[in-house]
Amino acid sequence: MTYYPDLTRYSYDVSDHTMLNVGWLARGRPFRTGIVNERVVEALAILSAAYDNHMRGVHFCEFCTSARPVVLGGPALDTEVWLGSAEIRVRGTDGTAYAAPNLVIHYIAQHRYCPPEQFCRAATETAGVETLDELILPD
Structure with a gap:
C-alpha cells in the first residue's frame, strides 16, 4: 500500500472531491500512537461495509x-467486512x-x-455514533 502522511491531500485514486489522507501507514514510517475511544472503532466498523473505492x-x-x-460492520454491526481492499x-x-x-480499523x-482528532469526530458524526467522551488519548 502507498504511504501518505496524515492530513495530506488525497491522491491515491481519482476523485471528484478534495479529501485528506488518514491512516495510510507503512513499515518504517512513524505514526502517532495512543488509545482511541471504542466509539470511533464502532463508527469505522459501521462505515466499513460501504466498500468505498473497492x-x-x-x-x-x-x-x-x-x-x-475481518470485522463485523454495517449499520447493525452484523456484516462480515474483510479489511485491506477498500476505503472508508x-x-x-x-x-x-x-x-x-x-x-x-486493524491499525x-x-x-x-491514533488518527487525527478531526477524523475521529468526522467518523462518529458520519456514522451517527454519539459520544460524549474524549475520542483519543495520544501517548
Whole structure:
C-alpha cells in the first residue's frame, strides 16, 4: 500500500472531491500512537461495509503476520467486512472530507494507531455514533 502522511491531500485514486489522507501507514514510517475511544472503532466498523473505492487486490498489514483481518460492520454491526481492499470515507461538519484504507480499523485495534482528532469526530458524526467522551488519548 502507498504511504501518505496524515492530513495530506488525497491522491491515491481519482476523485471528484478534495479529501485528506488518514491512516495510510507503512513499515518504517512513524505514526502517532495512543488509545482511541471504542466509539470511533464502532463508527469505522459501521462505515466499513460501504466498500468505498473497492480494489481487486488485497493489502495485508505490514506490522504483523496476522491473516487478513475481518470485522463485523454495517449499520447493525452484523456484516462480515474483510479489511485491506477498500476505503472508508467520511466528512466532518466543517465540510472536510477524509479517506482512509479500511485497514485503519486493524491499525487502531492492534497497533495503537491514533488518527487525527478531526477524523475521529468526522467518523462518529458520519456514522451517527454519539459520544460524549474524549475520542483519543495520544501517548
